[in-house]
Amino acid sequence: MTAPLLHAVISSPTSPQTAPADVASKAHHNKKGVGYINPWPSYAERSALYMFRKIIYMRLSGKWKDPDTTPPTVPIRKPEFLPTRETDRLRATWLGHACYYVEFPGGLRVLFDPVFTARCSPLSFMGPKRYTEMPCQIQDLPYIDAVVISHNHYDHLSHPTLKAVVEQHPSARIFVPLGNKPWFKHMGLRDDNVTEMDWWEEKELKLSAAEHNDPDNKPDDILATIGCLPGQHTSARTAFDKAHTLWASWSIASGGKKVWFGGDTGYRTVPELPPDEFDYSEKYADLPHCPAFKQIGEHRGPFDLGLIPIGAYDPRFIMSPMHANPYDSVNIFVDTKCERAMGIHWGTWVLTSEEVLDPPKLLKQALKWKGLEQNLFETCDIGESREF
Template identity: 70%
Template sequence: MASVSISSPSKPSPTPEDAAAKKHHNKEGKGFINPWESYHDIKPWQFMRYVFLGKMLGERRDPDITPPTVPVHKPDFLPSRETKTLRATWLGHACFYVEFPGGLRVLFDPVFTQRCSPISFMGPKRYTDMPCQIEDIPYIDAVVISHNHYDHLSHPTLVKILEKHKNVQFFVPLGNKPWFDKLGFKNATELDWWEERELRISAAEGAEKELSATISCLPCQHTSARGAFDRAHTLWASWSIASGGKKVWFGGDTGYRAVPKIDNGEFDYGGQHAELPHCPAFKQIGELRGPFDLGLIPIGAYDPRYLMSPMHANPYDSVNIFVDTKCKRALGIHWGTWVLTQEDVLEPPQMLRKALKWKGLDEDGVFEVCDIGDSREY
């Protein structure tokens, strides 16, 4: 039986000077806010107008999901915990399985269901197949959750994980632990932005030595909700995982800047929009917690920009986040699985190539995408 220890680090990592002020805590109500000029709230009626009237008004279209779209392959997980490199496998949307040197195995934002919805027969349905099942993953020591939206937090998936991996530890942003406790997931640790924990696991299955990691909860620009009346009641976050001499930054789901409604085809990093405020948290992350060997950075679900940009990065935002956070390499996430917005399903990687060239970063492999089920080593 594995023995697990979770504690505050003896030598805490640096934090911003204003971290103690907790400006992201809602002082005038329940829950949390994005405390930056780079964010503004999109009102529910704006979404409803877009969803229900958008087609009739010619403002919304459904992207073509006719196959082929994103190739899907059966993952080739390592048969043991032995590896000298950092290995990351994309399992669709924001889900990545990361194998660290030293043996630690971490699963980010797992959703192994056909729909990302509270209702099994309604809501966004996969247009690409699941590359595997939870039962196919040999080891899972920690599950890291960015926030509680249904395309990132899946109750049926967590049940399956816990059935096979009894000692798995869940790491969640502040306010999410009561949900985990209520549903019987007892191994949940919740953290606020800039907080961190040391995870140590002895006698883990297949491990010849103690597994250890430093797990840090970090800011991002997003929101949360599981229902109609709990918007922003729980926190959203990005994460840093350091283990075996390697460090990964997981962006989860985030925006970078709020873009107003502009003419179709107009480049929103040009002209009068070039100097729109951007989220300063990513530069703080890079300066205080970077550099990172690998960034898992969202690149999809961004169109229309006037609705989505406060919460979802497009690839031009993504390359700025990549630079700000001081990631040495990056893989694109948050695309290729469900239709959540109206950009073409293969547009995110195409736009990413253009954005890298625009930023002067068009070197092979510096920030790339892979097929679902494929792995990259660093």
């Protein structure tokens, strides 16, 4: 399949998949104000002021340690993308942090949470700066049919990156959670190619060659089902718009393969504990965990591949409502019924206080603790591709 795919049709599925019985109540819609909430006891609100005070105290008391980003850290490879749409296997390439480029059998090419900038910040000269280089640029990607955005934090939604995507791949469709479409028009980007979705909503995407002069050799249409699913997180672009737009995880099914993209999520809220105390011990077994992931597994799983966050988790008592640590991640892996998984949301920017190479080390320990084989849930070099 070598003809350019320029014509996209998005429709509601003729045979929608099942969803939890309480979906119609839309418990995640804020009934007492604007925006959205996490409707589970597994989530506890951490205000910016709370986090600022705790971090300042930890710094002044010597309890905070800045991670060491001295090279070498995470190895970087030059990505090798397939030159055509021909493949019979699912192929996923990590491009740093939460960004993955996934090549599906049948031809679909999806880019998740792309941020191709030096900083994840509203400012080009201030904010978290990459300690690992970008492995490539948008122009190096041969095809982009769909861009999937989990939420609007700066390490997941990048204006310069999406501007480059729209310029170089004008037929690409962009899928975002509710409330995020107006941002595109506000930032001077096209919004006619943007589709907003709510949790548990599905869309069917059909991509066809706009022009083809040989009807006997016309390429097949590419079909995909895009599902917007829950996650335990929040959103904000400024100090004044927290949770005004929705956050989400996503499922993509195409070519007989299905991927779950976790984006950015927490799993349970952990209290402040002594430094060496294990919060998954029997003592803390009653801490509530987010039920949405089992619902995802039951109603939309199993998945051939999960892209599951494993980093930005310390200090645990501050970050746990929003960010999974690897012990949370392996539980999410099991709950969502992923057959294999790759770790995301690490290895790119210093956002929290764990050492930059700790997430994959802790993931190995968590898999052993859960009684799972190490090759079921792995990490890789930036720019590396894996086939499933």
